[in-house]
Amino acid sequence: MTKYIAAIAVVFCFAFAKANSTTAVSKASSNFFQKFISHQVKGGETVKDIAKKYGIGEKEITKLNPDAKKEIYDGLVLILPASSQVTTQVVEQDNLTFKTHKVKRKETLYSLSKRYGVPQDVIKRYNKRLYSETLRKGDKLRIPTNYKPEIVTESVVSLPESTTAALEQTTHKVIAKETKYGIARKYGITIAELEQVNPQVKDGLKIGDVINVPKANFAESTIINNEKYAFYEVKKGNTMYSLLRSLNLEADELLTLNPALDEGLKEGMILKVPKGSPGSDNPTPAYGETSAQPEVIMVPGKKGSLETSLTDFSTKRIAVMLPFGVNRVSSDNIETNEDLLKNDRILRLSLDLYSGILMAAEDAKKLGISASIDTYDTAYNRKDGKAVNARKVETIIQSNDFNGVNAVIGPLLGSNIDRVSSMLSSRNIPVISPISNKVIGRGNIFVSKPNDVLLRDKMLSFLKENGEGKNIVIIADAKNGSTKSKIKALFPNAKTVAPRSGDKGYFLYPDDIPSQLSDELENWVFLESNDVPLISNVTTNLNAQVGVRKIVLLTTNRGSAYNSDEIQHEHLKNLSFHFPSVEKEYKYKDVKAFVDNYETKYGVSPSKEAIRGYDLMYDTLLRLAYAQDLYRAASSGVETDYIENKFKYDRRGAGGFSNQAVYLIKYTDTLQLEEIVTTSLLED
Structure with a gap:
């Protein structure tokens, strides 16, 4: 527990620094951050540059920002001492309008x-x-409007500063069927350079237009003889992911060399890449075609993976609203903070979710998707009551600019999510509920966690598809009578065992179950209860029959009772226990990169909540890059599958969207949890 607390404390201290935008927190927490200021890294800046700019030592920067020891990148927000002062001087130009x-x-x-x-x-x-x-x-x-540069600055992408200023120009008359790509290729320049000297062609070419171009011989010789760079032509079917993989480049590197990519990848673009990059000498095939490509370990995406279907690479602005309760943190009392972390389940849940969210933003950046994260502390406190906590959320919405926000993740509690959804519905801003599925919301709500009814219906679909020829036995307590009726409606000949109710709860007589089992047919026993003694009784009784009869145990709702120490997992293994689930159990070899990165960053293995935060944020960013907004992505019907969670949004009856994607899981002979893939699930 000590190690966990220490790791979460690190997350807590640095969480706000890792959001790639200004972090907004409650006024009550402002004292916690008054000792620091922030600096957003600009392209090409180094730690040394920033230290010189603010008149501080490099060690002061890396001490507050440990990740800066390895690398810094455009858009990263660094924490600096509040005493830092910008030391550079800017000469103003006179008579500017x-x-x-x-x-x-x-x-x-x-x-x-x-x-x-x-x-x-x-x-x-x-x-x-x-x-x-x-x-x-x-x-x-x-x-x-009348700015005059004192020196000629570097051109957009392809040529060194010294040669760009010296280029002589000639003219070219546009003929039928000519394209900007064709003209750029002819004169050995990029489309961006062509548009720079001819702003009027950004909207397209017209036959007869006379445009300016650098003289061919000089431009071509400069490009061809450049020792550092080569050119790559964007082909139909190329995506940012396929280019980064084929060229073996990081997204930041490619964007730095080609600023025009900030407006999106287009067929026919000529990109500047480091000389020697794989595929730079020859056209790179579209993703999926045969080519020698370096191995890249990515998060698995079984169904409808969006990583190869991204089209919109504009920066995504995400607001995260979680109850960190920064106002309760003591800046000089470690023991108080540790007690707070140990005793506050909601705080631990929030920090775990947030750690995963930050990891997802970092991984999405590798695909060319930049995220600007606005973090808001909802400062939830149970003692304050529902009305006071609701006003905290309202104040955040009223006091901050949410225009341009692509999606809001949070808050945690259903009532607060409903309030946020209501206040942002007129602006059509999607609000994603990360944990709670007991949400009403408006048409802009996205409930990311499937509810119990959906879990039950998925298991019933599995039963309908595979139950023929099985001896079906139903054991259901009084609270699960409706589920028993639904199973009976599918298989009227199903046998039932009614648990008896006594002073100490439900119980069964020794022969109640064996008398209903078949010696010839495979027995499918549905156990519908969340009562620990009854589940323990049934699983022990059935386990004794395994050597004599073939038995599979199933349920439509694996409740919290199954987490009890009284339930033996060895029995569940022997009974090949089947159940529906919101999440699956990841295999380390499939997600090694994520787990190793998380453990390196935080010192502990990722919890289910941390993985959920990662999966949810990663899915949100990919959907925004795939279809520009979450509404279009949901309407596409695409289903995504990540480390432990999958998502397929569909409209709810009363408005908004809910996640319809769930897993069917079974215990294997090695006590592993394995996903069951069925025809009905594939069709869904």
């Missing part, structure tokens, strides 16, 4: 820079919050 630009969907600093002919750093200079915050739809920016 400005216009106000309201940011539209999918616009980036890169696209605005090219549209107005103003370097990105200059835009940030006059909109200083962009040094630490990401660009969002609806932002109003001050853009200089």
Whole structure:
């Protein structure tokens, strides 16, 4: 337990620093963070650069941000001492005039820079919050209209600074059937460079247009003789995932070399890649075609994996609302914090979920999906009562800008989720319930955890498909009479055993079960109860019959009673116990990379809650990159399968969406839990 507490304490201290955006927390917790400021890393910055900029030592940065010892990347938020001061000086240009630009969907600093002919750093200079915050739809920016650069800056992607400034230009007249790709290829430049000198062609070419292009000989010789870089042509069927895998590159590296990718991958693009990258000398085949590709260990996605079907690589803004209760944390009393972590189940659950969410954001970035995470502390406290806790959530929504948020994950409790769903429904912002399935919500609600009715119905479908020729026996207590009736409706000849009720609960006579079993047919015994003594009685009784008769134990609802020490897993193994489940048991060899990374980062193995946070966040980001919003992704009917959870959203009767994907699990001879794949599940 000590090791667990220590690891969670690390998560707690650094969780907010790892969100790639400004973290919002309750006012009551502000004192906890007043000793620090944040800095969002810009492309190409190093720890040394940042230390020099703020006048602090590199060790001060790596001490507060241990991950920075290995690497830092564009968009990463670092914690710095509040005493840090920017030491660099900027010379203002005289007589500048400005216009106000309201940011539209999918616009980036890169696209605005090219549209107005103003370097990105200059835009940030006059909109200083962009040094630490990401660009969002609806932002109003001050853009200089008469800015004149003192020096010629580097061109967009392909040429060194010195050669770009020196390029001579010629003109080209567009003829029928010519494309931007064809012209760029002819003159040995990139499409981005062509658009830079001809902004009017961004919306397409017209026959007869006269456009400017660098002179062919000089450009071509510069590119061909460049010792560092080569070119790659994007083919039909290429995705970011297939390119990164084929070229053996990280997403950050490819995006740094090709800023235009921030607006999406398009067929015909010419990309700049490091010379010697696999596939850079020859066209890379679409994913799935035969080619020599380096081994990449990815999270498994059995059904409808979205990793090879991503189309939208704009930054995804996710709001996470969980009850961290930062106001209850003592900055100078470790024992108090450890007691808090030990005794507060909701806090531990929140931290586990959040640790998985952060891991998922890191892994999604490897696929080219950047996530801006706004973290809000709902500060739930049972003692405060329902009304007070609801007002905390309302204050968060009212006091912060949720415009442009792609999805909200949280809060934890059903009533608070309902409130958030209601307040954000007019803006059509999806609200995902991470744990609770007892949620009403509006049309924007996504219930990610399947309910008990769905679990029961999946098992009944399995029974209907496979129950013929079996001797079916039903053992159900008084609370599960409706389930017994549903099984009888499917198989009217099913036998029943009614548990007797006594002063000490339910019980059975020794011959109650054996008298209903068949010597010739396989016996399928359904046990419908969450009563520990009854389950123990039945499993022990059936286990004694295993050597004489063939018996399979099943249930439509594996309740909490099965976690009791009184229930022997050896008996469940011998009875090949079948049950429906929200999650499966992962095989280490299939997800080794994730488990090893998690243990390295947090010092403990991931809990089910941490894995659920990972699966939920990873699925959310992939769905957004697959179909631009969660509503379209849900309407597509795609089913995804990750480490322990799978997702297939469908509309609920009263509005919103619920996850319809569940597992059927059975015990194996080696006490492993194995998924049962059936025809009905595949059809669903």
